[in-house]
Amino acid sequence: MRLPAKKCSPLRAPDSPPYFDGDSQARLTEYGTVVKLPSFRSVPMYQERRCAQRYALVANAEVANSSDERIARVEDLCIAGACLAMTNPFSKHASVLIKIRTSTEFFQCHATVAHSTHGIGMGVMFRDVTPPFLLVLQEWLVTAIHAETTRS
Numbered sequence: 001m002r003l004p005a006k007k008c009s010p011l012r013a014p015d016s017p018p019y020f021d022g023d024s025q026a027r028l029t030e031y032g033t034v035v036k037l038p039s040f041r042s043v044p045m046y047q048e049r050r051c052a053q054r055y056a057l058v059a060n061a062e063v064a065n066s067s068d069e070r071i072a073r074v075e076d077l078c079i080a081g082a083c084l085a086m087t088n089p090f091s092k093h094a095s096v097l098i099k100i101r102t103s104t105e106f107f108q109c110h111a112t113v114a115h116s117t118h119g120i121g122m123g124v125m126f127r128d129v130t131p132p133f134l135l136v137l138q139e140w141l142v143t144a145i146h147a148e149t150t151r152s
Helices: 131-151
Strands: 025-028 034-037 055-064 069-077 081-085 095-101 106-117 121-127
Touching: 055 081, 055 131, 069 131, 081 095, 081 106, 095 121, 106 131
Parallel strands: none
Antiparallel strands: 025 034, 055 069, 055 095, 069 081, 081 121, 095 106, 106 121
């Protein structure tokens, strides 16, 4: 049965009973067919988009772009990026140079700001990590993984 090509609310077609239960939504397509959409209760509000597991790291960082340098604290670290706590983060998509220091080691690479929240901090994705700094990053991650497994 073909329905009239009128606009309808997300929950039901005009002048007709709901097509599905209250957990689902129905949508009338431009061709007059009804499509069931997934339940909002089954779809998570926020899906993780991380490409690697993050681990806690205590370190200080300097973040610089072409005109400004700011101080940050590393909260989480993974092979692909880091979460930096800072009061005045750079804007999303900014290209920055990251320098992370612990008491014994140093890491630096270019990065892109993936997300930024004023007053809280920003997440960065590493780019162009050179082999010597990749070794430092891998050592930090191995140490963090070992510390996490011994705590559990």
